[in-house]
Amino acid sequence: MIEGEDLRLFEQSLHRATRTHTGAALDAALAELGWPDALAADPHAAVSLVFGLQGAANVTSTALDRVLAHALGHDAAVVLPALGQCSAPGGWQAGRLSVHGIGTASLGERTTALIVAHGTGPDVLVEAETASLTWRPAGGLDPSLGLVEITGEVAGAWPVGPADWSAAVTIGQLALGHELVGASRGMLDLAREHALQRIQFGRPIATFQAVRHRLAETLIAVEAAAATLDAAWLDGGPQMAAMAKASAGRGARVAARHCQQVLAGIGFTAEHPFHHYLRRVLVLEQLLGATRCLTRELGQEILERGQLPAPLPL
Amino acid sequence: MELDAFRKSLDDWLDEQQSELAPGFAGAGPLEAKMAQIAKVRRLAFDAGWARWGWPQRVGGFGGSTLLRAYLSEAVTVRDLVEPGLYSMPEVLGPSVLTFARPELSAAMLPPLLRGDEVWCQGFSEPGTGSNLASLTCRAERVTGDREGWRVTGQKVWTSLSQYAQRCVLLTRTGPAESAHKGITALFADMDSPGITIRPLQTMDGEQEFAEVFFDDVFVPLDRTLGEPGQGWTLAMDLLPYERSTALWQRAAWLHQRLRDLVGAAEPGALDPVALGEVTQLVYAFRARSRTTQRRMAAGEHLGPETSIDKVLLATAEQALFDLVAEALPAAVTTGDDPESERWRAEFIYSRASTIYGGTAEIQRNIIARRLLDLGGDR
Numbered sequence: 001m002i003e004g005e006d007l008r009l010f011e012q013s014l015h016r017a018t019r020t021h022t023g024a025a026l027d028a029a030l031a032e033l034g035w036p037d038a039l040a041a042d043p044h045a046a047v048s049l050v051f052g053l054q055g056a057a058n059v060t061s062t063a064l065d066r067v068l069a070h071a072l073g074h075d076a077a078v079v080l081p082a083l084g085q086c087s088a089p090g091g092w093q094a095g096r097l098s099v100h101g102i103g104t105a106s107l108g109e110r111t112t113a114l115i116v117a118h119g120t121g122p123d124v125l126v127e128a129e130t131a132s133l134t135w136r137p138a139g140g141l142d143p144s145l146g147l148v149e150i151t152g153e154v155a156g157a158w159p160v161g162p163a164d165w166s167a168a169v170t171i172g173q174l175a176l177g178h179e180l181v182g183a184s185r186g187m188l189d190l191a192r193e194h195a196l197q198r199i200q201f202g203r204p205i206a207t208f209q210a211v212r213h214r215l216a217e218t219l220i221a222v223e224a225a226a227a228t229l230d231a232a233w234l235d236g237g238p239q240m241a242a243m244a245k246a247s248a249g250r251g252a253r254v255a256a257r258h259c260q261q262v263l264a265g266i267g268f269t270a271e272h273p274f275h276h277y278l279r280r281v282l283v284l285e286q287l288l289g290a291t292r293c294l295t296r297e298l299g300q301e302i303l304e305r306g307q308l309p310a311p312l313p314l
Numbered sequence: 315m316e317l318d319a320f321r322k323s324l325d326d327w328l329d330e331q332q333s334e335l336a337p338g339f340a341g342a343g344p345l346e347a348k349m350a351q352i353a354k355v356r357r358l359a360f361d362a363g364w365a366r367w368g369w370p371q372r373v374g375g376f377g378g379s380t381l382l383r384a385y386l387s388e389a390v391t392v393r394d395l396v397e398p399g400l401y402s403m404p405e406v407l408g409p410s411v412l413t414f415a416r417p418e419l420s421a422a423m424l425p426p427l428l429r430g431d432e433v434w435c436q437g438f439s440e441p442g443t444g445s446n447l448a449s450l451t452c453r454a455e456r457v458t459g460d461r462e463g464w465r466v467t468g469q470k471v472w473t474s475l476s477q478y479a480q481r482c483v484l485l486t487r488t489g490p491a492e493s494a495h496k497g498i499t500a501l502f503a504d505m506d507s508p509g510i511t512i513r514p515l516q517t518m519d520g521e522q523e524f525a526e527v528f529f530d531d532v533f534v535p536l537d538r539t540l541g542e543p544g545q546g547w548t549l550a551m552d553l554l555p556y557e558r559s560t561a562l563w564q565r566a567a568w569l570h571q572r573l574r575d576l577v578g579a580a581e582p583g584a585l586d587p588v589a590l591g592e593v594t595q596l597v598y599a600f601r602a603r604s605r606t607t608q609r610r611m612a613a614g615e616h617l618g619p620e621t622s623i624d625k626v627l628l629a630t631a632e633q634a635l636f637d638l639v640a641e642a643l644p645a646a647v648t649t650g651d652d653p654e655s656e657r658w659r660a661e662f663i664y665s666r667a668s669t670i671y672g673g674t675a676e677i678q679r680n681i682i683a684r685r686l687l688d689l690g691g692d693r
Binding site: 223 | 321563603626679
């Protein structure tokens, strides 16, 4: 466990790193700060800090890859499920691998990729040469994430053992949840600053109740998601992690809607940084299970089992 | 005692005493019966010691973490022994009286409250003073001579359970009319004092849960002043976070239990999976938030404006849950006359008030904007 003064200093260093670097430079800075070791020693602290800060600073890294690879016990680029989905991205039948998934920026840096595949039995962890994958860039809304779409059959893939895909999804959803909460706080900071500075009718627009309530609504949604994330770490199970990801996704949509409205014209321009956050949260919300999909699955599970997830004890 | 040990032994006791503790009515029951049931549960839990944990020894408690109190309220709620809104009143009024009353007064008054021998009410709102609490006008004039004290004249409204209450935590105007929050003094009044008239108000679900309370030259002894004269606003600011937070853990337990009951009661196909999933997420998010607040209180942290978020999350989750109830169990809410239907209907109706009582949804957002987001004044 990283605690007390160590935790404070670690957070400070990570804060500096995310405020000064992005992409490969941020990966290098994280490695230098010992973040990969922290991930093994204290996943809760390592994941919540880096993803929260990365979201707030609107920067990118391959940290999600590292988190998933760590959960799967292998070191390689990890293929994510197709957009919106959270089921394993691969199919493994008679020694042949087919993939329908999303690759992250680390695919370009790695020679091997990890793909969890459904087989006839338990999920299988399969490695493949990244060069053997068929992909097309999926820049779309947020090209700086460097996502690619991977489809088709893969020649030259080999199974490396059974895979605990659920554990990987669980921690991946928590990571994305923290990044969405961080990005929501980032948007709230931008809107709050604007509301205090922008003068209309001779006074800051922050004095108008309509504006104040939009910002309050944003903070409520963000804190609800943050509390659910804390609960999911305590709980440790997949259902609570999925709930946390869904709450964070919904919170980010609430934050984006209200903050953009408060920012008004300037928030619709490319000159103001808001749009980077909007792009980021819309794409992150689709990774490892979109909010609506996770919410429907939760409802279906409850109806099928006839019981609710175990509530967090006091 | 530690929480885990407390949980285990309390659960065992509740199981053993089930027949003794169970209410003698089905469904929601009339208010009289609910109040009698709460008094019975409090008395049994106090006499067996459970209700004394988490309160300091100087007021008849056994000490220990406030989490023990919170767990007791959860345990009696999930067993359907008490109605949570009515039961949580000592959690709202108790902590501030503990802080502001003279030690002799709190030592005398808290044990009968915790044992269910007495009921307290909260005399804050007035006809002209709803959201703007600092504008209250119920007047207290200082009297000297043989009997030192205050003479109170004015009116309170929305005073929950005042017709059952022996005591009232009462906010009065002691400064000049324009003194706003500076000129308010808190008193601890006996409800059987001459000059108090109570006129119950009927709510839309047919209950007389709250009332108008008229004070006509009512004498309150000086030693019943809570804190110093002029400190009433400080007491109110101390009290409101409890009303908006620690008392709410029990509501989280109740919402969870009623969501579970809904899943059990709904016909196949009546619950839309997306709507059910979303309500579940809201109920669990509120519970997660409330748990953090209980833990903060137990760690001795000061509770302040951040508890407005707890209140908003409760109101949002509660209304979303009972909106779903109305969709999935339409006959229960609209036309059913069996005890279970009546309970669903009463709870649906009561959920409409969750964005109104204890500070409206708008007031909570004003507090969040000013105090948590630091947006400055609103003009």
